Amino acid sequence: MPFDPNDIMKDRLTDIGPPKFDKFFPPIVKKNYGKWKYHEIIQPGVLVHVSETGDELYSVRVGTPRLVSVDFIREVCEIADKYCDGYVRWTTRNNIEFLVSDKSKLQPLIDDLKSRDNRFPIGGTGACITNIVHTQGWVHCHTPAIDASGIVKSVMDELYEYFCSHKLPAQVRISLACCLNMCGAVHCSDIAILGVHRKPPFIEHDRVQNVCEIPLVIAACPTAAIKPKKVEIDGKEYKSVEINNARCMFCGNCYTMCPALPIADGQGDGAAIWVGGKVSNSRVPPKFSKLAVPYIPNEPPRWPTIVQTIKKIVETYASDARRYERIGEWIDRIGWERFFEKTGLEFRHEHIDDYRLAMTTWRTTTQFKW
Amino acid sequence: MALKHKTPMVDELMSGPWPSFVADIKRLAERKPQCDDLLGLLELSYRDKEGHWKHGGIVGVFGYGGGVIGRYCDRPDLFPNVAHFHTLRVNQPASKFYTTDVLRKLCDIWEEKGSGLFNFHGSTGDIILLGTTTDQLEPVFYDLTHELGMDLGGSGSNLRTPSCCVGRARCEWSCLDTQDLTYDLTMRYQDELHRPMFPYKFKFKVSGCPNDCVAAIARADCSIIGTWRDNIRIDQEAVRAYVGGELVPNGGAHGFEKRPLDIQAEVIDKCPTKCMEWDGKNLKIWDEECVRCMHCINVMPRALRPGEDVGATILVGAKAPILEGAQLSSVVIPFMKMEPPYEEFHEFVEKMWDWWMEHGKNRERLGELIQRLGMREFLKVTGLKPDPRMVNTPRYNPYIFFDPADVPGGWERDTKAFRERHQP
DSSP, X not given: OOOOTTOTTTTOOOSOOSOOGGGGOOHHHHHHTTOEEEEEEEETTEEEEEXXXXXXXXXXEEEOOSEEEHHHHHHHHHHHHHHSTTEEEEOTTSEEEEEESSGGGHHHHHHHHHTSTTSSOBOOOSSSBOOOEEOOGGGTOSSOSSOSHHHHHHHHHHTHHHHTOOOSSSOBOEEEESSTTOTTOOTTOSEEEEEEOOSOOOOXXXXXXXXXXXXXXXXXXXXXXXXXXXXXXTTEEEEEEEEOGGGOOOOOHHHHHOTTSOOOOTTTOEEEEEEOOBOOOSSSOOBOOEEEEEEEEOOTXXXXXXXXXXXXXXXXXXXXXXXXXXXXXXXXXXXXXXXHHHHTOOOOGGGSOOSTTGGGGSOOSSOOOO | OOOSSOOHHHHGGGOSSSOOHHHHHHHHHTTOHHHHHHHHHHHHHHHHTSOOEEOOXXXXXXXXXXXXXXXXXXXXXXXXXXXXXXXXEEOOOTTOEEEHHHHHXXXXXXXXHSOSEEEESOTTSOEEEEOOOGGGHHHHHHHIIIIIOOOBOOOSSSBOOOEEOOGGGTOSOOSSXXXXXXXXXXHHTHHHHHSOOSSSOBOXXXXXSTTOTTOHHHHOSEEEEEEESSOOEXXXXXXXXXXXXXXXXXXXXTOOSOOOOOHIIIIITTOTTOOEEEOSSOEEXXXXXXXXXXXXXXXOTTTEEOXXXXXXXXXXXXXXSTTTOOBOOEEEEEXXXXXXXXXXXXXXXXXXXXXXXXXXXXTOOHHHHHHHHOHHHHHHHHTOOOOGGGOSSOOOSOOOOOOGGGSTTTTOOOHHHHHHHSOO
């Protein structure tokens, strides 16, 4: 029965949930579910998983831009039909995995992927820089301070060799969020690119009372910088708000609540770079990323300063860290004073925390390095 | 067909070794005017260094209060084809396996009724259908449910789409059936997923082991991370093979050359509790000292495996910075067996939600409510007992909120008797 626009309740299905996870499993995955014994990466981007049953499953991992078209997905399908019996999966970091259980199909699959210009880069395994997880940026978000896809493309172009190799001391997870809302939750990444505003919102007094719930706007400010205020414009009185700019920390939460408080600004906005976070429990517990560079301006279309700053951090880490040390573990060993010295990044006022619990980050020992 | 908009800045993202989203969108823009306008709008953003999208209005499908995010461009005069450009979140199958058949059908629906652009996938895990008009929302929803057996995911103050790692489908370390639990939670809580009833968003993420491939500990209000209580399984033969250089350490993750593994430096010295010893022939692990960090297992995947008494550690409260600052999840249940029908876990979840729904303020995440009202209160309402595994350290401030019930006589004082003992 086709959709009837005049009777949307006809044959309506709701709350059916997603397809059950095993509906789209390849037969080899169904057969060996829970029976996998070990895995090996046989070349960058190519894994083999070996089951207790003796079965072997080869996975070829390729990076994607995440923002993709139906044409791209159809091309993925064409490849999966040709080599993978029509099955394919995605990873949590926007990579695709083509799975083959017949080893004779592996090399032809790899050759085919390589023959399609740059659309299917193979890599993203082991001690590499795998795909960047990111948000929407200027392509589709209403609160961004930076673009997402353009910066990601520029960074990955520059660091491409690290995607396709295992030559870093450990894996480096880069992520990007285009504002402090952090849809991408980038706060525990080896390197995070975060969109920041630097100008307080301006107030469109004649719009506030029409498009905003003033009490919610006031409550939305974490530093209590917003107060109600009556404003007169051309003899007409408006209910509006006033903002104590000195208390603004540019979180943008008020703009989320009220479109009449625009915060984005071409001159003010840009990116902060954070380093040393991780989520795995391996060796040391998970860590937050810490501030490395407070502000880099937006430089579309290629964001050269962001790209070069990240490259510098990666290369310094690559040459100085010991095997298995994530960026955060490396910095813990050498100390922050050495991190700034070795990377040549400037240590500024912005690096010293002045928000809640700031004192827990200040140096409370005479132990430091000259 | 020539494209309408000149996009010289955006076009610079066509070159380079990494796949180009611009090149991809351009091939679709040949036949989809929305894509042409989208690139034009992006070019304008590149010139202005500002975004050009407005706050979403209230749009959705009938009976749901989430899954659709309204999006309007602020220059419809220049880019009329993206004036209305709403997003649909489609709940992915747990761990993201697909057949080409279902993907092709999805492409056909989305090319006909939307922009033909996706985020594969959104940060939370959904398939994101990026850009359509209000009148297409119901038809797309009808096709998703009827033709693909798919449904919308969460948005706003709903349960967000639960997600998990690849789990037992293709990983030897998964200490619980991550997909099954994710599917169970998703199906049991469809109402919470589709209709806003919470103070703010709520996320479940399920990782099979402490490597935490879905970053559950950093971003889920309730993080479920697989673990074990018994001993690491050791194949001593394989340990000797690593030390002897017959096996590639780390499954190749740190280089492919066969080299003798320096087990002292690379495994034992890196162990956070130093609970291992190598006598030149056998690896001894004092499992009671092990904190299950996964490092030794990661280095020697052919020799070491997690134990067999498996389950999960439950942690709560992680979130990104807005509003009270970023939080990691904190341990509240050190170990729970995670087997169907998961009744014990459901019970915990529902107690937690009842408390949060009653006391949480508008846009207050669970982690923030726990900060505001205290972990003690959280443990009380969920019926959990304090355990040293819940803290990195006991408190070091002396401001203890003692309970009057624990003090003889409560907080009542005999003031007269006091003054008989003490003159003013």
